[in-house]
Amino acid sequence: MDSLDDLIRNAGAAVYCLYASSENAAMRHMTRFVTHDPVTILKRPDNPPLMIVPLMEADRAQRESPAEILTRQQAGYLEIFEYEKDPWKIQAEMIRRLSEGPYLVPPDFPTALTRALEPYNTVIVDSSSGLSAHRAIKTPEEIGWITNAQRAAEAAMDRAVSMIRHADVKSGMLWYEDAPLTSDLVRYEMNKIMLAYDCTAQDTIVACGLETAMPHCTGSGVLKAHEPIVIDVFPCDNKTGYHADMTRTVSRGEPSGKVTELYETVRDALLMSENMVQEGASGAACYQAVRDFFAELGYQSDTEGFIHSLGHGVGLEIHEQPSLSGTGGDLRAGHVITLEPGLYYRDTGGVRIENLGVVEKTGFSRITNYPLEMVL
Amino acid sequence: MDSLDDLIRNAGAAVYCLYASSENAAMRHMTRFVTHDPVTILKRPDNPPLMIVPLMEADRAQRESPAEILTRQQAGYLEIFEYEKDPWKIQAEMIRRLSEGPYLVPPDFPTALTRALEPYNTVIVDSSSGLSAHRAIKTPEEIGWITNAQRAAEAAMDRAVSMIRHADVKSGMLWYEDAPLTSDLVRYEMNKIMLAYDCTAQDTIVACGLETAMPHCTGSGVLKAHEPIVIDVFPCDNKTGYHADMTRTVSRGEPSGKVTELYETVRDALLMSENMVQEGASGAACYQAVRDFFAELGYQSDTEGFIHSLGHGVGLEIHEQPSLSGTGGDLRAGHVITLEPGLYYRDTGGVRIENLGVVEKTGFSRITNYPLEMVL
Numbered sequence: 001m002d003s004l005d006d007l008i009r010n011a012g013a014a015v016y017c018l019y020a021s022s023e024n025a026a027m028r029h030m031t032r033f034v035t036h037d038p039v040t041i042l043k044r045p046d047n048p049p050l051m052i053v054p055l056m057e058a059d060r061a062q063r064e065s066p067a068e069i070l071t072r073q074q075a076g077y078l079e080i081f082e083y084e085k086d087p088w089k090i091q092a093e094m095i096r097r098l099s100e101g102p103y104l105v106p107p108d109f110p111t112a113l114t115r116a117l118e119p120y121n122t123v124i125v126d127s128s129s130g131l132s133a134h135r136a137i138k139t140p141e142e143i144g145w146i147t148n149a150q151r152a153a154e155a156a157m158d159r160a161v162s163m164i165r166h167a168d169v170k171s172g173m174l175w176y177e178d179a180p181l182t183s184d185l186v187r188y189e190m191n192k193i194m195l196a197y198d199c200t201a202q203d204t205i206v207a208c209g210l211e212t213a214m215p216h217c218t219g220s221g222v223l224k225a226h227e228p229i230v231i232d233v234f235p236c237d238n239k240t241g242y243h244a245d246m247t248r249t250v251s252r253g254e255p256s257g258k259v260t261e262l263y264e265t266v267r268d269a270l271l272m273s274e275n276m277v278q279e280g281a282s283g284a285a286c287y288q289a290v291r292d293f294f295a296e297l298g299y300q301s302d303t304e305g306f307i308h309s310l311g312h313g314v315g316l317e318i319h320e321q322p323s324l325s326g327t328g329g330d331l332r333a334g335h336v337i338t339l340e341p342g343l344y345y346r347d348t349g350g351v352r353i354e355n356l357g358v359v360e361k362t363g364f365s366r367i368t369n370y371p372l373e374m375v376l
Numbered sequence: 377m378d379s380l381d382d383l384i385r386n387a388g389a390a391v392y393c394l395y396a397s398s399e400n401a402a403m404r405h406m407t408r409f410v411t412h413d414p415v416t417i418l419k420r421p422d423n424p425p426l427m428i429v430p431l432m433e434a435d436r437a438q439r440e441s442p443a444e445i446l447t448r449q450q451a452g453y454l455e456i457f458e459y460e461k462d463p464w465k466i467q468a469e470m471i472r473r474l475s476e477g478p479y480l481v482p483p484d485f486p487t488a489l490t491r492a493l494e495p496y497n498t499v500i501v502d503s504s505s506g507l508s509a510h511r512a513i514k515t516p517e518e519i520g521w522i523t524n525a526q527r528a529a530e531a532a533m534d535r536a537v538s539m540i541r542h543a544d545v546k547s548g549m550l551w552y553e554d555a556p557l558t559s560d561l562v563r564y565e566m567n568k569i570m571l572a573y574d575c576t577a578q579d580t581i582v583a584c585g586l587e588t589a590m591p592h593c594t595g596s597g598v599l600k601a602h603e604p605i606v607i608d609v610f611p612c613d614n615k616t617g618y619h620a621d622m623t624r625t626v627s628r629g630e631p632s633g634k635v636t637e638l639y640e641t642v643r644d645a646l647l648m649s650e651n652m653v654q655e656g657a658s659g660a661a662c663y664q665a666v667r668d669f670f671a672e673l674g675y676q677s678d679t680e681g682f683i684h685s686l687g688h689g690v691g692l693e694i695h696e697q698p699s700l701s702g703t704g705g706d707l708r709a710g711h712v713i714t715l716e717p718g719l720y721y722r723d724t725g726g727v728r729i730e731n732l733g734v735v736e737k738t739g740f741s742r743i744t745n746y747p748l749e750m751v752l
Contacts, residue, residue, distance in 0.1 A: 023399060034579060035592070036579075036694055036695060037695055054684070055679065055683050055684075056591045056592070056683045056684040056720075057590075057591075057592060059589070059590045059722070060590040060591075060592055060593050063590075063593075081702075081703070085703070087703075088483060105487060107464065107486055107487065107488035107489075108486040108487070108488070109486070109487040110483055110484040110485070110487070111481060111483065111484070111485040111486070111487050111490040111499070111501055112483035112484070112501050113483075114487040114490070115501060123487070125487055125488050125491060184574075188571065188572070188574075191571055192568060192571060195564065195567055195568055195571060196564070198560075198564075200576055200578055202576055202614060203410060203412070203614075213435070214435045214436040214439075215432045215433075215436075216411070216432070216433060216436055217436050217439075238578060238579075303431065307431045307432045308430070308431075308432040318412055319412060319413055326457075327457070327461070327463075344432075346435070
């Protein structure tokens, strides 16, 4: 795996440029600095990254980031503003004063800034197998951060499972402490627990019945007995920005035979895929093997059935490299991935089970520590 | 104000293109669809936006977005993948099959996709005064969503103020229910309250003492009596994606005379700026007036003092147009803005007070409903 310095040299560039807030994973990875406004970052080979920040952020950036810090004023902002009012041309001129290029940029670099840099020198786009591939291989410290977030996810899952298990059933509906047990209430209780772990969870899924046929439907209304309930949670640790991701499908009381069959098939696909993962295995081949396994049992991967990929990398982004889909490349030791087979039918509902773990030289080291159990 | 259709026509383009997840405000504004993975959106004049989604999102997108929905398969993805493996070229070819261009794109459109589209037709970059300026003017419904988030912010602020007010003081440190009252604890309690309003708040600031000299320092450690405590909270409503933003500076017991002077000066600047805001007022002029007001009292706006802008628009982004800074343009009726003067000194600390409101034809209609009070 090439280092960032190698990427820059091999591209024939003088410097790697980012222009992004810390919601951008490459930016946060390179600077470990949290800001909601975009900043400019320049990385030269054999040098620490250089970050240009507004004056108001200078002291905090010095304290919180290992990057070298320049204020916009120090980078010439006010001087340039005297003759140039276009904000993108101002950014470009500040960059040019620090490096004459050529400039290597990520695929999602703003078009307006590329256009403003092009008159100075070549702007080379780093392919998606560049810096993101580098970031996909995690250090032990990063695996620790992801594991922390996963523990928050499991505590939240435990709360959801416990509420559903101990609910009363009245006319097929779940009741908890004398009120209907809704998707919103379970989600709220889960998010509260994750907050106690200093994790933020958005769009936590607690979907029931036919809603589960839509994999990312967050769910609404009162939960029902004997129906699949998909619980999918992906917290972000506020301190580090790293995510975890897990899904369980449960049912209060036995569901229909068809749902039970879906559950057992998806569970077997999960266990099978956990056994296929190791360094050098192809993401596309793992996906195809699960697709074939489903097909042999009569479950297609068409407009219903297995309608998404087998899994994805997890880190500063909830979905990042590598991909375990039809276009997935080879897995590498240190990749942190989810495996999440699922089957979805509009007239029955859906089942998805998702574990998180690390790709090792000889296998898959599961991070998720939570039982596989459908009927509560 | 031009509509999006006018922007497209005036640019000489056939279609406006977005490629973004719902973390991107333009994308969420145009589709009201929430997804963590980027999707392609095409807007032709006199047509609803067309959104190309992965198969797994198709049913949910039909249900949740007013956009017209195509699956990637329907847009030719699998067919193109037969001969083209570059993901950006695949996206570009899907777009070309739907519109031959010219293509109008936002400034932050991914460079890789621009480069893949350029061989087909001209790619025109919409200036920052284009679609974002259009989005800056809020409908009554959007103002309602922002107000909801602001009520969550106020409930959280109330909890923080109450904890600080009722804390015990031991050797200058605040204690609450027999434990030291930390920045982390106050933040946790505030975030929990906002969660009950179905709002997510990240990086809530509860900074004390010299930490307050760094405007965006989130704060750490035990809170102290007789020191400025800056509390800045900016929740996002999970249902709508709209934000609010408010700041108060408080002190448990009288702070130093210098801090009291800062407080009174900043409060006067806030009241003054609330009186300047109305349709047609210049953001830059409002900023400059506050800068001059501070300067007359001996407070400079240099590397210390008033080191940020006077305010900013609030909506799907926490910082969006308009800007009340040295480069700010004219305010328009329907802009929702914060006014947040502040003064910061490394040896004293900082004071910031921030109110949110709507620009009206004849003034500023404050949304914030929370007292101005420093000493608790």
